[in-house]
Amino acid sequence: MCRTDGNGKSGGSPPDSQPGDEQAMFSALLEDSAEDLYEHAPCGYLSTTLDGRIAKINRTLLDWLGYESSDLVGRRDFSDLLTVGGRLYHETHFGPLLRMQGTISGIALELKTADGDRLPVLVTSIIRTGSDGQPLLIRTTVFDARDRRTYEAELLRARQESDRERERLKRLNATLQKTLLPPTLVDVPGLDVAAYYHVASADEVGGDFYDLFPLASGTWGFFLGDVCGKGAAAAAVTSLARYTLRAAAVYDPDPAAVLANLNTVLNHEYNGQDPRFCTVIFGLLTPDGDEGGFQVTLASGGHPPALLMRSDGHADYLPTPGGQLIGVLPDADIATTSVRLDPGDTLFLHTDGLTEAHSVGADGRYGDEALLEFAQELAPTTARDTVAAIRDLLDTFGTGVDDDTAVLAFNVPRHSSEEQM
Amino acid sequence: MDVRSRNHVRVTGRTGGPIVMLAHGFGCDQNMWRLVVPLLEPDFTVVLFDHVGAGNSDLASWSERRYSTVDGYAEDVLEICHELALGPVTFVGHSVSAMMGVVAATQEPGAFSGLLLLAPSPCFIDDPVSGYRGGFSAADIEELLESLDSNYLGWSRAMAPVITGNPERPELGEELTNSFCRTDPDIARVFARVTFLSDNRESLAHVRVPTLVAQCSRDAIAPPEVGAFVQARIPGSSLITLNATGHCPQLAAPEETAAAIAAFAGAGL
Structure with missing residues (x-):
């Protein structure tokens, strides 16, 4: 500090000295x-x-x-x-x-x-x-400022180091995330498919996953799910869930049986510490009839219901009530339903990162009601347009999306003659 | 983002008067002109703006791709001219902005009735091959970039948010930030490179609008021989040397600077 003139005045004198002399000396010292x-x-x-x-x-x-x-x-x-x-x-x-x-x-x-x-x-x-x-x-x-500058240089070095580490972590996470998703979706003849994965934070791997893959001739399996938690532990469960679902579907493609197998595997995996739970929809797609169209059989374990957007502009949830979280109980209840997709119909699956996004909706979240209204506005639509509209919707939430979001949409294209009408 | 908000464009002064557009250089924002503006307002329409990345410009509009060359900034100048649609302007560019004016004027001469290059330098780094002396070595410029880094770390109050690293508590930064010349450190670093590493000597010969070079006495950044070089290269240009010392005559000698601007911009009246 530069200012030293105040110190002497406020310091007082030692008790056994001559106060007058001391003060005079001090004053003299300060004055000259x-x-x-x-x-x-x-x-x-x-x-x-x-x-x-x-x-x-x-x-x-x-x-x-x-x-x-x-x-x-x-x-x-x-x-x-x-x-x-x-x-x-x-x-x-x-x-x-x-x-x-x-x-x-x-x-x-x-x-x-x-x-x-x-x-x-x-x-x-x-x-x-x-x-x-x-x-x-x-x-x-x-x-x-020699000492401070040394400290400052050290601080700058530490900051640059942490910036580099953060970059490295982001790259690692992005790579890991990619390995948990199919690089491209398989081509299903007579069906348009689109998917999107929204990463909420580059610092953590999210737990959402989806896949679409061929089963026995003329049938395709698909799933979309959400592992509880985030980070490396969740990524490990995601990986396990993904491969279990693929293998279980080969063993017995019945959707309820596939989820029952996954439930058993995750339940056995649980060691009493890290959660090993997920919500998931598993389904089978089978071409149905000469007019184009697919029969869809779905099983849900505690997952938000799929949305069906019909060719006539009608849209509604496809309820799968009573399905329980996969991996918690030895015997989870699994809800099943089936539906036929006709030309012009679109089936849409999502994880709750979308409906839980912070928004102006009820209790500050976007919510199921708002999503249904969104779908009603959108229908009739296509897989690609649905995913594009959802991406735009997520953009409007900005940082309000605090959880990863995966979406998957199927659409049976209309016949070309219908399109011209 | 519209152009006016992006560049925090302000139009002031006498409506219908000759138009003077004032462009600030590296290190500050349109506040640089605050002593000059009141002197010009009675006679001129005065256009002020912040370069993207400086002052109250829209930081979200900044991209390294657009703003890592003088050309990106020159495009902004032309976009502001188009947006305001006031007709040809007398462009007053200080320091690096002088070269933005040069580049913009070579691209669209019709947008300008004149260029006043205030303490300009087309190239700060010496070029021994051609014998050009800009006044600095590449190592000097690296040292400036280090200076920026050490000051942005926080001992300068300008960049407190960087060291607190606390975007959730913007008031920490607010409290410590200078009220003028705010800059984001990452943007400033790129702008410093644009300013001090660009070489615009080639562009000078292509200028086809009336040009006045105004240099300062004792300018540590743009020495007299650089001003003379600029004047020699721009066809038909003139050179004056202000009594003002230092690199920022609009602050050191606002009256003299305003008088020079008024004499040049009002010449056609």
Whole structure:
């Protein structure tokens, strides 16, 4: 600190001394110290004219720099004492701000000493004005900042290190996420399919998953689910769920049996600590009839119901009530339903990241009602248009989407003759 | 985002007067002109704006791709001219903005009735091959970038949010931020590169609008020989040397700077 003049006055005297003498000595010391206080202050003092020419400089700063007063006063500018980079910074930032604000403080600069060394300092300046408000000169204090600069460099290094680590983690998460989703969806003849995965946070792997794959001739299996939790533990369960569903569907493709198998596997996996639960819809797609159309059989374990958007513009949820969370109980109740998709119909599956998004809806969430209204507006539609509309919807939520969201949509295309109508 | 909000465009002064567009340089925002504007307002329509990334511009409109060259900024200048549709303007570009004016004027001369290049430098780095002296070495510029980094870390009050790293508590940054010349550190770093690493010497010869080069006495950033170089390269241009010292005459000597602008911009009256 620069100001030391207050300390003596408030300190008081030791009890066994002569108060009068002590005070007189103190006063004498303080009174004749005005000049000394300036010259030998524990910080550098510098006054310049408005254009930066050095007009006065104290002994402390001269000693730090290795100059004599006659080297600098009236001969050099303050910016001449700076490194070239510092001078550029001074001209483009420090100077303009000082002019505009009348004061600027705590600027990190480096001074060049007479023998070429660099002295890291913190600089504070004020413009002294006359009684008419006109600026007269610039007063500057200079603090030795070698220790602070070391600390600052360490802080900057740590920050850069953490930025790099965060980047690395993001890349790792993105890669891991990709391995949990099919790289491309298989082609199902006579069916349009679209899917989308919305990553809520690049810092954590989400637990949503989906897949579409061929089973015995003429049948396709699909699933979409959501593992409780996030991060590496959830990713491990996601991976397990995905491969179990694929294998179970080969063993016995009945949707309820597939989910019962997954339930058993996750239930056995549970070690009493990390949760091993998920909600999931599993389904079978079978082409049905010569007119185009698919028979869909669905089983749900505690998952939000699918949405059906009919070719006539009608839309509603496809309820699968009573299905229980997969992996919690040894024998979970699994709800099944079936529906026929005719040309122009669209089936839409989603995870609750969509309906739980923070929005202006009831209790601050987007909600099932709003999604149904959205679907009613949209119908009749196609798989691709549905997914595009959902992506736009998610965009409008912005940071309100705090959980990952997966969506999967199937649509039986209309016949070309119908499209022309 | 419309152009006016993107660049925080302000139009002030005398409606119908000759139009003067003031472009700030690296390190600050349109506040740089605050002492000059009142002197021009009685006679001129004055157009002020912040470069994207500076002041009250829309930071979300900034992209490294567009704003890592002078050309991106020059496009903004032309877009502002089109948006305001006031007719040809006298463009006053300070420091790096002088070169934005040069680039914009070569692309669309019709948008400008004149260019006033205030403390310009087409290239800060010396080019020993051609004998050009810009005043700095590449190492000097690297040192400036380090200076920016160390000041943005927080000892400068300008960049407190960086060190607190606390976007949930913006008041921490608000309290510590300078009221003028706010800049985002990442953007400032890119702008510093645009400013100090660009070489626009080639563009000068293509300028076809009346041009006045106004340089300062004792400018540590743009020395006299650089001003002379610019004047020699731009066909038909003139050069004046202001009494103002330093690199920012609009702050150091607002009256003299405003008088120079008024004399140049009002010349056709």
